[in-house]
Amino acid sequence: MTIGWALLGPGRHAEGFVVPEMKQAADSKLVAVLSRDRQRAESFADKHGFDRAYDSLDSLLADPDVDAIYDASPDGLHGGNVIRVAEAGKHILVEKPLAISVDECRQAIQACRQHGVKLGVVFQERHQPANKEARRIVLTGGIGELLAIRVQLAVAAPAPPTTDRSAPNWRMDQRMRPGGIVMGVGDHGYDTMRYIAGQEVLEVTAFTDSTSDVASNERTAQAMLKMEGGCIGSLVVTRRAPFTQVEVIALGTEGTLVCSNTFSFLTRTGRVMGQPQLEITTTKGVTVQEFAAANCFTAEIESFNRAIAMDEEPTTSGREGLINQAINEAIYESNRTGRVTRISPDR
Numbered sequence: 326m327t328i329g330w331a332l333l334g335p336g337r338h339a340e341g342f343v344v345p346e347m348k349q350a351a352d353s354k355l356v357a358v359l360s361r362d363r364q365r366a367e368s369f370a371d372k373h374g375f376d377r378a379y380d381s382l383d384s385l386l387a388d389p390d391v392d393a394i395y396d397a398s399p400d401g402l403h404g405g406n407v408i409r410v411a412e413a414g415k416h417i418l419v420e421k422p423l424a425i426s427v428d429e430c431r432q433a434i435q436a437c438r439q440h441g442v443k444l445g446v447v448f449q450e451r452h453q454p455a456n457k458e459a460r461r462i463v464l465t466g467g468i469g470e471l472l473a474i475r476v477q478l479a480v481a482a483p484a485p486p487t488t489d490r491s492a493p494n495w496r497m498d499q500r501m502r503p504g505g506i507v508m509g510v511g512d513h514g515y516d517t518m519r520y521i522a523g524q525e526v527l528e529v530t531a532f533t534d535s536t537s538d539v540a541s542n543e544r545t546a547q548a549m550l551k552m553e554g555g556c557i558g559s560l561v562v563t564r565r566a567p568f569t570q571v572e573v574i575a576l577g578t579e580g581t582l583v584c585s586n587t588f589s590f591l592t593r594t595g596r597v598m599g600q601p602q603l604e605i606t607t608t609k610g611v612t613v614q615e616f617a618a619a620n621c622f623t624a625e626i627e628s629f630n631r632a633i634a635m636d637e638e639p640t641t642s643g644r645e646g647l648i649n650q651a652i653n654e655a656i657y658e659s660n661r662t663g664r665v666t667r668i669s670p671d672r
Contacts, residue, residue, distance in 0.1 A: 326634040328416075330626075331357040331391045333382070333406060334398035335369040338420075343397055344373050346622035352630045356390045382406075386413035393443075393633065395626070396420060400502045404429035407444065411436040416443040418629045418639075421512055423646025425503055427654055427670065430647040437643060445629045445639035446646030448516045452624035453587050454616045455601040459575065460521045462582060462605065469579030474522050475559045476514040476573050478588065479566035480506075505535065505543040507656050511562040512649045513588065515550060518560070521575060521584075524552040525648070530665045531656040548656050580607035644670075 330347065332339060335358050347353065355375045359382060360366035366378035379385040386409070394410050396403060396419040404424030410417040417437070423446045424430045437444040450456055463471055502508055519525060528551040533543035544565050550558035573584040583604040601616040625641065632639040651670040659666040 326630075327352050327354050328630045328633060329354045329356040329390045329392045331359065331385055331388070331394050332375070333359050333394060333396045334420075335360050335366065336397060339395075339397040340369070340373075343395065343622050346620045347395065347626055348374065349620060349623045350626040350630065352634070353626060354390075357385055357388055359385050382409060386410065386415060391415060393418060393629065400508070401425050401500050404433050407433035408436040411440040411442050411444070414440060414442060416629075416633055418445040418447060418626070419646070420447045421516075421646060422446075422508060422650050422653065423643060424650065425508075427647065427651050430643070430650050434643040434647060443629065443632050443639055444643035445625075445632070446641050446643060446649075447622075447625055448513065448520075448641045448645060448649070449621035449625040450513055450517050450588055451520050451641055452621045452628065453601065453619050455584050455587050455603045455614075456517060456521060456573070458603055458614065458616075459573065459582055459584050460523065463521055463575055463577070464523050467580065467605070468575060468577030468582050468607065471522055471524075471554065471556045471575060471577050473557045473559070473576045474518050474574070475576075476518050476561075477571060478510050478514050478560075478562040479568070479570040480510055480562070480564055481567060481569045504653065504657065505533070505546075506562050506564045507533065507543060507546050508653050509564070511546060511548075511560060511656070512653055514560045514562055515548075515558065515652050516645065516649050517573060517588075518550070518558045519552075519648070521573065522552060522554070522556050522558070524554040524556055526550045526558065526652055526668050527553050528665050528667050529652060529655040529659050531659040533656075533660045535660065543660075546656065546660075548659075550652070580605060582606075 357377050358366050358370045358375045359379045363380035370378040393416040396406050403419050407417055531548035533546040535543040545563040548560045571588045575582040585602045587601050603614045605612050628640045648670050651668050655666040655668050
């Protein structure tokens with residue numbers, strides 16, 4: 326079964342990461358691309374092999390060859406886009422966050438349920454082979470009882486755009502992204518934490534470097550996360566580090582596990598060296614496994630294709646997006662109030 330794909334939002338992220346891997350995805354056809362600028366959409370379609378271009382979402386959704394939408398538009402548009410796509414009977418795979426509030430996430434999930442379409446949220450690092458192996462080791466007791474898991478995402482500040490530097494950056498618009506590095510990258514950290522640990526987050530306490538004059542403009546944050554199985558999670562995320570350094574450390578009663586050079590969309594910039602690596606230390610000694618660089622967006626799209634074909638829940642479902650947005654909001658609330666905040670995605 327071949328899935329006809331349309332892309333919303335032909336920006337730098339889509340062009341640099343998503344579309345090159347979308348082209349490699351099995352059982353996928355690039356049907357259409359949408360931009361408010363028709364000329365830009367046509368140029369992007371010609372360059373990347375999409376059949377046609379649109380500047381109207383209604384026109385795109387009326388295209389019978391489009392089965393699924395990949396939404397790479399600005400964050401603040403996600404929730405509304407999901408509802409419109411669902412009402413048109415199309416499936417949708419949306420870049421995280423699913424929406425910019427927990428309430429909007431719930432509305433998006435309900436719309437997809439009501440109209441019988443699949444909803445996925447792009448947390449592509451769940452498809453990273455090193456992370457998948459780390460999860461297997463943890464869940465099968467390879468390092469004993471899991472005590473703590475730490476994720477560090479020290480991300481080098483991105484280079485400024487090479488063209489049209491005067492154009493506004495939607496990431497600085499509170500209506501499009503009411504947060505800083507936590508919403509920008511941090512949610513990838515605790516999604517990976519939840520995935521490897523196999524445990525949900527119950528409570529959060531957090532600190533950020535946000536200033537009082539601009540809400541949620543943080544560039545560095547640290548959070549402690551109490552997990553349901555007794556594990557204590559910790560996240561350090563920053564946009565101010567000069568070099569990209571990402572690492573996951575899991576501590577168990579019988580060993581330690583370290584994932585390095587994962588998070589391919591961050592480490593592919595050339596500012597960090599080395600292949601994805603998994604180091605396991607137990608009483609038997611130290612073992613190191615190296616993994617080839619993974620096309621995680623390809624794996625995400627192929628997984629979503631299978632969910633459509635087999636009528637299954639997507640691997641990274643709308644519920645995962647809801648939970649991670651609830652953690653986003655809990656971090657901001659804890660930083661604001663100085664209190665421990667409970668996670669309540671199902672309230």
